Amino acid sequence: MKIAFSSSGDSLESPFDSRFGRCRKFIIYDDAADSFEVVDNSQNLNAAQGAGIQSAQNVVKAGVAAVVSGHCGPKAFRALSAAGVKVYNCEFRTVKEAVQAFKSGGLKEADSADVEGHW
Amino acid sequence: MKIAVASGKGGTGKTTLSVALSLSAEVPVILLDCDVEEPNCHLFVGIEEDESRDVFVPIPEIDKGKCDNCGRCAQFCQFNAIASLGSSTLVFPELCHSCGGCMKVCPKGAISEKNRLIGRIGSGRRGDLSFASGTLEIGNPMSPPLIKEVLKRAESGRLVIIDSPPGTSCPMVAAVSEADFVILVTEPTPFGLHDLKIAVETVREIRKPHCVVVNRCDSGDDRVERYCAEQKIEIALKIPDDRRVAVAYSRGGTILDAMPEMRAEMRRMLNKISTKLGEMG
Numbered sequence: 001m002k003i004a005f006s007s008s009g010d011s012l013e014s015p016f017d018s019r020f021g022r023c024r025k026f027i028i029y030d031d032a033a034d035s036f037e038v039v040d041n042s043q044n045l046n047a048a049q050g051a052g053i054q055s056a057q058n059v060v061k062a063g064v065a066a067v068v069s070g071h072c073g074p075k076a077f078r079a080l081s082a083a084g085v086k087v088y089n090c091e092f093r094t095v096k097e098a099v100q101a102f103k104s105g106g107l108k109e110a111d112s113a114d115v116e117g118h119w
Numbered sequence: 120m121k122i123a124v125a126s127g128k129g130g131t132g133k134t135t136l137s138v139a140l141s142l143s144a145e146v147p148v149i150l151l152d153c154d155v156e157e158p159n160c161h162l163f164v165g166i167e168e169d170e171s172r173d174v175f176v177p178i179p180e181i182d183k184g185k186c187d188n189c190g191r192c193a194q195f196c197q198f199n200a201i202a203s204l205g206s207s208t209l210v211f212p213e214l215c216h217s218c219g220g221c222m223k224v225c226p227k228g229a230i231s232e233k234n235r236l237i238g239r240i241g242s243g244r245r246g247d248l249s250f251a252s253g254t255l256e257i258g259n260p261m262s263p264p265l266i267k268e269v270l271k272r273a274e275s276g277r278l279v280i281i282d283s284p285p286g287t288s289c290p291m292v293a294a295v296s297e298a299d300f301v302i303l304v305t306e307p308t309p310f311g312l313h314d315l316k317i318a319v320e321t322v323r324e325i326r327k328p329h330c331v332v333v334n335r336c337d338s339g340d341d342r343v344e345r346y347c348a349e350q351k352i353e354i355a356l357k358i359p360d361d362r363r364v365a366v367a368y369s370r371g372g373t374i375l376d377a378m379p380e381m382r383a384e385m386r387r388m389l390n391k392i393s394t395k396l397g398e399m400g
Contacts, residue, residue, distance in 0.1 A: 049198060050200065050211065051199075054202075057204060078209065078211075082204050083205050083206070083207065
């Protein structure tokens with residue numbers, strides 16, 4: 001399955017971005033193939049509103065089953081839930097560390113938004 | 120004649136001045152409280168509301184039976200108020216600007232409009248003073264549609280005083296948009312001056328004749344006065360920093376209760392603005 005990780009760059013060594021709506025890139029990791037692709041999310045960096053909703057559409061379009069990010073606001077969570085995408089919140093230094101934590105089953109699925117909008 | 124009382128910085132005395140102007144005028148006045156996120160003119164004018172009306176804006180409603188999740192509505196919406204998520208299409212009502220575009224682009228005719236409550240307007244009258252005030256629903260981030268509804272209570276040929284919201288973003292622009300003249304209230308502090316400059320830029324951009332009123336004029340320094348002189352902006356009135364005003368205010372009184380001599384100053388300012396607008400034609 002495919003999992004989206006919020007990232008500020010386009011490699012596994014890139015810093016993990018704790019923001020979901022306004023991260024620069026998504027690393028879309030495929031755990032079956034142990035490979036990844038990069039989805040650009042930079043159009044949302046300066047969005048006046050609805051960045052989380054747009055980001056949710058981006059990762060849904062990429063076909064992910066889960067999102068791993070630092071935090072997830074209420075609108076993004078509603079959008080991801082509607083698409084059946086699971087959300088995991090965590091803090092890591094690099095995307096690689098987050099991928100490893102996900103693969104080892106060390107992350108807990110979120111059952112609601114963990115921050116207010118525009119945190 | 121419509122006069123909007125605005126400022127950059129909050130707490131400079133917009134309501135104080137709006138109420139004082141309204142209570143001093145020698146002609147019938149319509150006072151419109153457009154600071155809908157925290158309206159407070161009613162505390163000072165002592166008018167019982169005799170009418171209250173809910174205000175709604177249209178938002179899209181998607182008929183799931185007709186929608187095939189093609190995503191065109193979400194693609195069209197510049198405000199990200201609709202999300203197309205594969206097998207479902209979601210509306211985020213609080214982001215919608217009620218443009219109706221999603222309905223037009225939907226190839227299946229699956230979108231209709233329903234009403235969303237954004238606030239209410241209360242109004243009343245006492246003698247020559249008519250009053251209307253908007254109150255935004257808590258949690259609603261968008262005030263301009265409600266402000267525009269309050270502004271509809273203005274009547275042509277009457278003196279209308281508009282108490283604007285602070286700042287210089289959409290709510291302030293909406294409140295001053297139909298005014299013939301804007302009074303910018305400031306205070307002689309670094310914050311007051313900083314925000315006054317932004318407010319001046321804003322009213323210049325939308326081409327509104329304006330003047331400045333300096334409140335608590337003896338409390339800071341002379342930089343606001345120097346700025347106005349450089350920019351050739353008239354300072355129409357300076358209100359001293361007087362404890363009596365604060366005491367009156369804390370009891371729901373006006374500046375006219377504390378400093379009765381201000382009544383003549385308010386009339387003088389209204390007459391001057393009227394003459395100026397007359398000269399401009």
